Amino acid sequence: MSARGHAFGIDIGGSGVKGATVDLATGQLTHDRLKVATPQPSTPAAVAAAVAELVATAQWDGPVGLTLPCVVRDGRAETAANVDPAWVGTDAAELFSAALGGRKVTVLNDADAAGLAEDCYGAARDLHGLTVLLTFGTGIGSALLYDGLLVPNSELGHLELGGMDTEDMAAASVKDRDGLTYPEWAQRVSTVLRHIENIFWPKVFVAGGGISRDHELWIPLLTNRTPVIPAVLKNTAGIVGAAMAIDAGIAP
Ligand code: BGC
Secondary structure, eight states: OOTTSEEEEEEEOSSEEEEEEEETTTTEESSOOEEEEOOSSOOHHHHHHHHHHHHHHHTOOSOEEEEESSOEETTEEOOOSSSOGGGTTOBHHHHHHHHTTTOOEEEEEHHHHHHHHHHHHSTTTTOOSEEEEEEESSSEEEEEEETTEEEOOOOGGGOEETTEEHHHHHOHHHHHHTTOOHHHHHHHHHHHHHHHHHHHOOSEEEEESGGGGGGGGTGGGOOSSSOEEEOSSGGGHHHHHHHHHHHHTOOO
């Protein structure tokens, strides 16, 4: 974080690498998001080059927080569900730091970053107890937060249910893939939420990911028992959470 309370966050996804400077007092971006396409294949070296390009464009010379759609522990990616398999075992913190001239970087899971951001500035801001944030996109990402404390790498999209991963049953991409209507898809999401609530008993679910923009078309159709509220930060949550992670000392 700079003296002005600004930090730089980068959200790395399957299609885009997006970054911006974040005002940590408000959780707002201080300028339009910068975006470069995620290189294909999305190998560690190619993505690190895209990150360096984005940071150079932004003319940011301070520390950087980054997300990956991977389990991340001690800066190391340990899974790779929707990015190149070469990420597994990569020391992402070392890679990005080297690509950015040796500066300090913090790397965390993308859904964990979104959870931190929603908890501090968004939908879960004034909530106490256990909040489960789920991001519905290509996969299902998850963040478990208890009174603002993140339990990293929960990976509830890979919780097995009926012989398959929950994300293969109810990700937003599955709705498109299987041509499901909102009522049909909402039934599947309800099944997943019931499974999660029977294990964790959260007080609230926060629904994020692009499809949460259309929340009024499906959240009212859910039949699980725990309240579900839409995310507020939408497509900036990953960037904001990445920026927050720098000084929060979060290095899952
Ligand atoms: C990955 C998670 C990620 C989620 C959303 C899942 O397939 O395993 O690490 O958070 O997708 O990108």
